[in-house]
Amino acid sequence: MKVVIGQGSCGIATGAKKTSNAFEQLVAEKGLTDVVIDKTGCIGTCYLEPIVDVYNDEGDLETRYVRVQPDKVAEIVEKHLIGKTPVEELAISDEDKNFLDQQQRVVLRNCGNINPEKIDEYIAVGGYEGLKKVVTSMTQDEVIQVIKDAGLRGRGGAGFPTWFKWNAAKQSPGTEKYMVCNADEGDPGAFMDRSVLEGDPHSLIEGMAIGGYAMGAIEGIVYVRAEYPLAIERLEIAMEQARERGFLGKNLFGTDFSFDMRIKAGAGAFVCGEETALIASLEGERGMPRLKPPFPAQKGYWQKPTNINNVETFANVPWIMTNGGEAFAAMGSEKSNGTKVFALAGKIKKGGLVEVPMGMTIREVIFGIGGGIKNDKKFKAVQLGGPSGGCVPEYLADTPVTYEDIATTGAIVGSGGMIVMDETTCMVDMARFFLDFTKKESCGKCNYCRIGTKRMLEILERITKGEGRDGDIELLEELAAKIKDGAMCGLGQTAPNPVLTTLKYFRNEYEDHIYNKKCTAGACKALIHYEITDKCVGCTKCARNCPVGAITGAVKQQHVIDTEKCIKCGKCEENCNFGAIVRK
């Protein structure tokens, strides 16, 4: 029997390592020599972690256990591993199985199914066959044609046709060319690239090597964010194993084609998602974008032809080479082919990674797979595309997730972050949050971006503090338009999007903040106050917990909050056992 514990970063954060240790200890204690303990990457159902899969001797999955904290390990060992009877109460429910069954997995095909640190497991599921086929039997143009037939578009955000970039780099004169992978995943709210790196690093290596062959690159460089230590560690192991087996290095499969890879850890700068900034960072400089043209395909890393794709894009490539471009094009919508991985998070019941064919609607993803809104609150909006994207309101939730359809709402598909918001999320505060982010991350090269985002943030801060003035909305709109026109790179050109989309769909909230000094979501501290309702039984708990003595009242009588004294810390609301304290 084999016991496999999911150990991506999120699994480990919920205690998967401790669970794994508990299994190892107990299996050794009981002398179960026929039980193997193994690990795998993230399966995507983050809300069920730690997840433990028990396989029988034939290698079939017998039971998937969820939320297995170390205290539950003894029961599984006793009843299932020794007694051969699965513990039904701890197994995944049919409803949760639904989360996975509704997905179509291409990018995440191996995540959560194989051990990312064992190359043999990747090879056993057809790994490196695509690379072998490409290197031994296809020309560069044939490879590019397959990617063109597949209609693969960049998954990092822009959705640019991948074949076009590879072809441009191939046609550039010169013999020293580079294939770069952008694994800097800067969108705060997206984590599919981390999951692929941690759960299936070989598919990235294979995808890059295939792309490297197609464009004629001599080396691949993976630019990974330093915040992902586990991803770096697993990718390093995978690269070493690939070298040992001859999938990286000199004369692959006995041909003239040589290709090796290395990792370059980023140092934390959102702007490095922009191609020319990423290249500057690879060269050890401040990551500041430059004007295009020349494009990286002509002059990139050390002025040599360079192609940059994102992790998810590369992870599609081996599948396309093995299954054919047509099979990939058959999935998804007319212009947006294939699947897309989304990171479902925020006020969602079942958060995690979901991979669906393009063209599924936002509502199907959130309610069909994600199970709807946490605590059954009201669905208000969903944020797509991170700091460059926008908020799509509930009434547009039937929009299909394709590059074209999402663009009509003012948001972008982006890298696939999908942050769900309910009625307690203030949209002005969300806009402020993103502007705070882009202001900090602006590299400072263009005036409009550097100063404009700061000015916009100041206005938004003013509004959320209840100091908004007549004319602020118009000023925000004017600045937004100017930043869009005046910034050189994508960061600045898209920075106003979160403000523009919230203004478009939630203008009333801005007006409420400015003119009525009210935050209906109850999120902006300066604009709320606490009241005690007649549900109060006079237990005095709130009065005892109030740090400033703002609550008064006799025992067994309704208490009162002195709003002048109140500092809005919320301690009374947290401590009330009767739900008698309301935020207004």
Add this chain to the structure above:
Amino acid sequence: MTCKNHNCQCGGNAGQEFAELAPVLDKYAKVPGSLITILQKAQDIYGYLSIDAINYISECTGIKAAKIYGVATFYAQFRLQPVGKYLLMLCKGTACHVNGADMVEEAIVEHLGIKDGETTEDGLFTLNNVACLGCCSLAPVMMVKSAEADETYGNLTKDKVKAILDEIRAREA
């Protein structure tokens, strides 16, 4: 141990002070484009980049100290001040923001008396707000970095984060 750069004026003294950094510089000093890698390794060793360390790297690589300082201040990862034994990396990504990261920050500020970027007087904790740790489904999230391990904690509440800090305090006492 002496400084590798024959033009430098340190007379070998800096080389002794930064003995642990010497092998890193041996490997990377003359490889173009390695400045960020060198700074990362230096920070791994010393916990932060002191002005002395920047000057030493400058002497060994021939890159001007001002330029190194420019690179070090551009990226969020680099610190120019020493940090506490435990670095609290509080995630302020979108999902964490929506799920109450500000509340968690308030609890830390209240409990330890330090703000973002500051270190407690006993040198035990430094608080650093970071953009995203990529554990969005467990928001709000915090990573506690120390020499021994990087531990990530998810689904934080005010009470939970205080309990985590108290536990570390108790362990260190």
